[in-house]
Amino acid sequence: MLNFFSPALLFLFQEAESTSRASQMLHAAANPDLSKFLVIGALLFIIGVAGVLTRRNIIVIFMSIELILNAANLNFIAFSRYLQETGNPNALAGQIFTVFVIVVAAAEAAIGLGIVIALYRNKETIWVDEIDLLKW
Amino acid sequence: MQKYIWLVPLLPLIGAAINGLLGRKLRFSEQLIGGIAVGSVALSFLISVAAVYSYGFGGHQWPTPYLTSQDGFSFDWIPGGAVSVNQGAHDAATQAPRFALLNIEWSYQLDPLSSIFMLIVTGVGLCIFLFATGYMHGEAGFYRFFAYMGLFMFAMLVLVMGSNFLMMFVGWEGVGLCSYLLIGYYFDRQEAANASRKAFITNRVGDFGFALAIFGIIATFGSAQYTDVFEQAKSFPIELLGHWGILSWIALGLFIGACGKSAQLPLHVWLPDAMAGPTPVSALIHAATMVTAGLYMVTRTNVIFQHSQTMLLVVALVGAATAIFAATIGITQNDIKKVLAYSTVSQLGFMFMACGVGAFAIAIFHVMTHAFFKALMFLGAGSVIHGMHHEQDMRRMGGLKKYMPYTYWTFMAGWLAICGIIPFSGFWSKDEILWNAASTTQIPLGWLVWLIGTIAATCTAFYMTRLMGMTFWGKERFLEAAGGEADEAHAAAYDKGLAPHDATRGSAGDRPRHAVGEHVGPVHEDVAHHVTTHGHAKDDGGHAHGAHIPHESPPSMWVPLVVLAILAVIGGFVGIGPAFKPITGTDHPGGRLNITTWLKPIIWNPATREFNTPEDAGHGAAAAAEPEHAAPEPVAEAGAHGATGTAVYGDTGFNLAHSVEASTHSHLATEWLFIVISLVVAGVGILLGFLFYVWRPALPGIWAQRLRPLYRASYNKYWVDEFYGWAITRRTMDAARAVYAFDARVVDGIVNGLATLSRMFSVIVGGIDKYFVDGLVNTIAAFIMRLMSPLFRAAQTGFAPNYALVMVLGLMAAVAVFFAKDILAAFK
Numbered sequence: 001m002l003n004f005f006s007p008a009l010l011f012l013f014q015e016a017e018s019t020s021r022a023s024q025m026l027h028a029a030a031n032p033d034l035s036k037f038l039v040i041g042a043l044l045f046i047i048g049v050a051g052v053l054t055r056r057n058i059i060v061i062f063m064s065i066e067l068i069l070n071a072a073n074l075n076f077i078a079f080s081r082y083l084q085e086t087g088n089p090n091a092l093a094g095q096i097f098t099v100f101v102i103v104v105a106a107a108e109a110a111i112g113l114g115i116v117i118a119l120y121r122n123k124e125t126i127w128v129d130e131i132d133l134l135k136w
Numbered sequence: 137m138q139k140y141i142w143l144v145p146l147l148p149l150i151g152a153a154i155n156g157l158l159g160r161k162l163r164f165s166e167q168l169i170g171g172i173a174v175g176s177v178a179l180s181f182l183i184s185v186a187a188v189y190s191y192g193f194g195g196h197q198w199p200t201p202y203l204t205s206q207d208g209f210s211f212d213w214i215p216g217g218a219v220s221v222n223q224g225a226h227d228a229a230t231q232a233p234r235f236a237l238l239n240i241e242w243s244y245q246l247d248p249l250s251s252i253f254m255l256i257v258t259g260v261g262l263c264i265f266l267f268a269t270g271y272m273h274g275e276a277g278f279y280r281f282f283a284y285m286g287l288f289m290f291a292m293l294v295l296v297m298g299s300n301f302l303m304m305f306v307g308w309e310g311v312g313l314c315s316y317l318l319i320g321y322y323f324d325r326q327e328a329a330n331a332s333r334k335a336f337i338t339n340r341v342g343d344f345g346f347a348l349a350i351f352g353i354i355a356t357f358g359s360a361q362y363t364d365v366f367e368q369a370k371s372f373p374i375e376l377l378g379h380w381g382i383l384s385w386i387a388l389g390l391f392i393g394a395c396g397k398s399a400q401l402p403l404h405v406w407l408p409d410a411m412a413g414p415t416p417v418s419a420l421i422h423a424a425t426m427v428t429a430g431l432y433m434v435t436r437t438n439v440i441f442q443h444s445q446t447m448l449l450v451v452a453l454v455g456a457a458t459a460i461f462a463a464t465i466g467i468t469q470n471d472i473k474k475v476l477a478y479s480t481v482s483q484l485g486f487m488f489m490a491c492g493v494g495a496f497a498i499a500i501f502h503v504m505t506h507a508f509f510k511a512l513m514f515l516g517a518g519s520v521i522h523g524m525h526h527e528q529d530m531r532r533m534g535g536l537k538k539y540m541p542y543t544y545w546t547f548m549a550g551w552l553a554i555c556g557i558i559p560f561s562g563f564w565s566k567d568e569i570l571w572n573a574a575s576t577t578q579i580p581l582g583w584l585v586w587l588i589g590t591i592a593a594t595c596t597a598f599y600m601t602r603l604m605g606m607t608f609w610g611k612e613r614f615l616e617a618a619g620g621e622a623d624e625a626h627a628a629a630y631d632k633g634l635a636p637h638d639a640t641r642g643s644a645g646d647r648p649r650h651a652v653g654e655h656v657g658p659v660h661e662d663v664a665h666h667v668t669t670h671g672h673a674k675d676d677g678g679h680a681h682g683a684h685i686p687h688e689s690p691p692s693m694w695v696p697l698v699v700l701a702i703l704a705v706i707g708g709f710v711g712i713g714p715a716f717k718p719i720t721g722t723d724h725p726g727g728r729l730n731i732t733t734w735l736k737p738i739i740w741n742p743a744t745r746e747f748n749t750p751e752d753a754g755h756g757a758a759a760a761a762e763p764e765h766a767a768p769e770p771v772a773e774a775g776a777h778g779a780t781g782t783a784v785y786g787d788t789g790f791n792l793a794h795s796v797e798a799s800t801h802s803h804l805a806t807e808w809l810f811i812v813i814s815l816v817v818a819g820v821g822i823l824l825g826f827l828f829y830v831w832r833p834a835l836p837g838i839w840a841q842r843l844r845p846l847y848r849a850s851y852n853k854y855w856v857d858e859f860y861g862w863a864i865t866r867r868t869m870d871a872a873r874a875v876y877a878f879d880a881r882v883v884d885g886i887v888n889g890l891a892t893l894s895r896m897f898s899v900i901v902g903g904i905d906k907y908f909v910d911g912l913v914n915t916i917a918a919f920i921m922r923l924m925s926p927l928f929r930a931a932q933t934g935f936a937p938n939y940a941l942v943m944v945l946g947l948m949a950a951v952a953v954f955f956a957k958d959i960l961a962a963f964k
Contacts, residue, residue, distance in 0.1 A: 052940050061937075128936050135934025 037078030044071035058116055058126045062109065069105045073098045137186040138197065139207040141244050144180045144187070144254060145293035151176030152286025159279025166278050170269035173282040177265050177289060181258035188251040192728055199737030199750055201247035201363060203299050210243030214302065221358035236358025245299035245362065249738045252500060252731070253296035253432055256507045260424045261289055263696035267515050268416035270692035271522055281321060281414065288314035292425050296432055300360040301350045304433065308346065308397065311426045312339045318421060319413040331409035338406040342396015346433075349389025356382055362436065369439045370745055376786055377445045377580070384444035390437055391451055398430030398484045401458045405857055407481055411473040415518030418473060423480050423514050424507040431487050431503050435496045439740040439747075442494065442578070445785055449579040452492020456588040459485030461854070463595035467602065468840075468851040471528050472517045475603050479554070480510055482592060486569050489585055495572035497735040501711040502565035504731070508707045509553035509562055512700035516547040519693050520607060523686040524614065530603065535612035539686040542694035544608050546701035551604050553704045555597040556818045561708030563815075566593060568713050571810050575793030578742075578785050583792035593814060594821040601825020609830050614686065715807035742784045 044067055051064025080094030120126055151172045159169055192198045204210050216238035246254075265285065272281050291314055295307025312335075320332030350360065357365045375381040394400070399407035410422050421427070434441060434451065441447055459482045466478035483506050490499035521528055523540050537544045553562035570593070574586040688694070711731045714723040724730040728750075736748040797806040828835045840847040849855070952959065 049944055053937060053944060056937075131936070132934030134936060134939065135932050 034078055034082045037074060041071045041074040041078065044068075044074065056127045056129050058119075058128055061128065062112055062116075066105060066109075069101055073101055076101070137183070137190040137194075138202050138246055139204060139209060140183055141187045141246055141254075141297065142204050142209045144183050144258065145244070145290050145297060147176040147180045147183075148173075148286040148289035148293070152283045152290065155279050155286060156283030159283065164279060166269070166273065169279050169282050170265075173286055174262070174265045174269060176286065177258060177262045180289070180293070181255075181262050184251075184254045184258045187246060188255060191246050191251060192248075192734070198728070199248055201245050201299075203243050203245050203363075205241055205243035205299075210241050212239060213242035214238075214240040216240060219354065219358055221355065234358070238354065238358060238360070240300055240302050240360055242303065243299045244297040246297070247738060248735050249432070249436060249500065250297050252504060252735070253428075254293065256428075256504055257289065257292050257296060257425050260507050260511050260700070261292075261420055263700050264416050264420040264424070264511060264515065267419070267518065267693050267696040268414075270690045271416055271518050272414060277321065281318075284314055284317045284321070285417075285420070288318065288421060288426070292429070295429055299362060301353055301362070301365070302360050304436075305346065305350060308393070308429060308433075309343065311421070311429060312336065312343070312397070315339075315410070315421050315426055318417040319410045321413055321417065325412070327409075328412040331406075331412040335406040335410050338403050339396045342393045342403055345389040345392025345396070346394075347389075349386050349393065352382065352386040352389060356386065366437075366439045366740070366747075369443065370740065370747075372443055374442075374742060374784055375444045375446065377449065379446065381444070383440050384446055387437070387441050387444045387447035388450075390433060390440065391447060391454075394430030394434050394488075395454065396430075397433075398427050398488070399458075399481050400430070400454050400485065400488060401461060402856075404458060404462065404481050405860060408474055408477040408853070411471070411477050415473065415514060415521060418477070419511045419514030419518065422477065424511040427480065427484060428487070428503045428507065431484070431491065431499055434488070434491045435500055435738075438491075438496045438738070441491070442740055442742050445579060448492050448494065449581065450492070451488050452573070452579055452585050453581070455485045455488025455490075455492055456585045456592075457485070458482065459489060459592040460588050460595070461485075463592040463599065464850050465853050466599040467595060468847060470530055472520065472530050472533075472603065472607060473514075473528055475530075475599060476510070476514055476517055479513075479596065479600065480506075482596060483510065483554070485592070486566060486589060489573055489589055490569040492579065493573045493576035493582060493585060494578040495569065495576075496739050497732045498565065498568045498572055498711075500735055501731045502569060505553065505561040505565045505704070505707050505711075508700055509550040509560075509704040512546060512697060512704050513550040513554070515693070515697055515700065516543050516550065519543040519689040519697065520686075522689050522693065525686075527614070530606040532614055533607045534610045534614065535608070536686055537608045540608075540688045542688060542697060546694070546697040547604070547608065549701040549704045551600050553708075554600050555822055556593060556814060558815065559705070559708070561704050561706070564708030564711050564713070567811055567814050568711065570814050571713070571715070571793070571807060574810060575791065577788055577791065580788040580790075582788070583790055586792055590814065590817055594817040597818045597821025598825045601822045602829050605825060605829030610833060713807075715804065715811060717804070 048064045048067030048069075048071060051067065052061050055061055055064065076094040076098045080091055080098075083091035083094070116126060119131065123131060125131065154172055155164070155169050158164065164172075191202060218235045219238045221234045221236045244250075265282075268281070268285065272278055275281060288311060291307045291310025293307070295304055295311060298304050298307060316332045316336040319335055320328050322328040323332075353365055354360055357368045359365055359368075369383065372383055373381070375384050396403045407422055407427065411418055413422075441451065462478045462481035462485060466475050466482065469475045469478060483502070487499045487502050487506070490496070490502060519540065520533065520536060520543060523536070523543070524533060527533070549560065553560040556563040556566045570586055570589050573582055573589055576582040576585075710726060710729060712720060712725050713732070716725075717723055724732045726733070728734050733750070737750055739748050740746070741748050793806055793810070796809060797803060800806050800809065828839075852858075
């Protein structure tokens, strides 16, 4: 697993090699540039997708979906800030989108949990591998 | 005024439309219907009089035909096109096809001939319309009757006023239709319905000839306009006896049409049966106007007829044969209307005789006088029938003079006129016809025509006196039950042992209908009542045939009688002939008012090959053709054309008038000799009539026994109807049955056989389709479905994570494809 992510980690800390190792790392931590946010966003997304695909508990799947959504939110925020630094007048658009996504996620959660409760009442289970109603 | 003549046909049409379309819906009263009908005809009459006056005497138009298109009162009726005109070309130069532009316009023509007919139709028509308002009183179909009558007036006026042959044909068919409708006015009676069909079908034969003649005219002359056609026809060569050129064929077609419409042999059978219609119809259509349409047509086309000596002879002989044939039948008929019907046929024969010997103007003269006295007598008969409570059998009449004075005295005028007694109108025209027949140089056998005509005139005087004697003079027979064929309702009731007036059969003729079995009232009690009070029997138990005291008709009926009687007396003075020159001082006294002078411009002169000009002396070709050498007196009309007239038609053999003239050496004396002969034969006929039917009423029965075969032949109308029934109707039915059998056996057999064959074929084809084609399709489809379905079914697990996995894989695939280049670059 770590091997798989090593290129990304290297990318995260590549600037640190130039100056003193510690100060550089502090500096980088205090002033992360855009690429680092994107990497974290991608990691979140991948974790979310993996959760959706691998977990059987429907609640955990929900939580994974939230991870995916928040990965998207992180991207929006990162780009918003990046554009702010470059002085783009539309820089706030990303933050507005984020708010929208949060609202939609909340609504989705409400409906989804409602479905889960209805399912549980009928099937007495929240394990997705025991629910094959979509077949019909 | 001339330009308003287009209103003359239109007004009766409007009246007919109002009566026919609204009369029943709005429940018009009889006064309103009668007012509309009589008013429209009266207006037409006034316009006609004014127009004819201004045409003939008001300006300089006469005798040039006036067409309403000159004043724009016309429209393009049939805008035809180029027609090939190569028929009848008579010299080598014109053998090549020639084209004419055929454009037929609807415009009315006012000329000497049409003006006379306009006045007859509207004038006599007005009298008859007025009469009908009284005669038809109380009829349920009052509005219908006057709608048909108005329509008839329109059609008849189109016939005589049209400016081309097609308009004449429209009118021709229109009067035929109205005749059919009016004969069948009592359509709920079998014999009326049969008579109307008979009239219509018989006229079809004639119309067929007429239509062929019109086609021939268009093919020959490239036009249907009278003026164009006659202008071209003038230059065609005259076809002598036995030569059948194009004009002879056209004339034959026209004459067949005239035979049908004017009831000449052998197409006369419909007219006597047509008496099943109401009596005013018989007077207007079947005596005064419609049946003279054939005469109008022959006179209108006199150019064509005079080009064919053969057809002139045919016309004369057919006319003569019809005259004697119908006159002999008239002697034995007992129905008053039947006698008048045969008299009409006979008089029409006289008119055709005149046409055939070339005296067209005289034929029209006789049309006019006949319209007066025959309309008068028909209306008089209608008055008698009305007064006798719808009794038509003369054996049940007699002595009516006392009860119906107006009818009697007016009828008397008609009787004297038709017998040809000297100053009455019939004398002038009939005598001229006989004289022209005797002196004609246009056809051979003129003497035979004269002889037959004279015998027919004797018969006419005899049967008309018989009619007078049986109706107005002698014993009053209406109080007895005379029985006989006309009283079949009585007879049938008697046979069945019923009371005499409980009718079990519908009554015949122009009488009101009794429902079968209807009790028609205690008539004999009424008789006593009427004898004492001399009242009208209008509203007693149902207008019974049989014993009623007759009564005079209301003024609406006798006023027209008086008008027509005056015309019947004086109407002949417009045609006083050259025989009266010593008295009148001129050949044709009265100037243009003399009908011969008035009509002269429309008569073609074979000698000059031009239409007569008003300045020409003489009256038509017959007079022009009189040889001068035989007339020692300087007779003006025998002038320049004398010798050439004979030359045109060649030698016509024995000529009675000329032979007599050769021995008397005086033209005038010869004419007077013939006048005396015709007066004498009329007197003989009248005396015989008096002898048989007034002085010695037993004689008719005795002589009927002595001449039994002749009597039976005449009484049964020479069995012509029976012959036609056997030779034509039965043969037609046989042919129909044969054709039906052929249809049922052969045609239906083929059709049904084919149907069976195709049904068998379809069973086979259906089997192949069902078991072979469908089987193949089903097998293949099932094979494919069984092969593929596990694959697709396996994909549908129903577990959400599986779908999500597929979605992610799809996303990755999409990214991989979309960023393929970047990914490859990163790995490089």
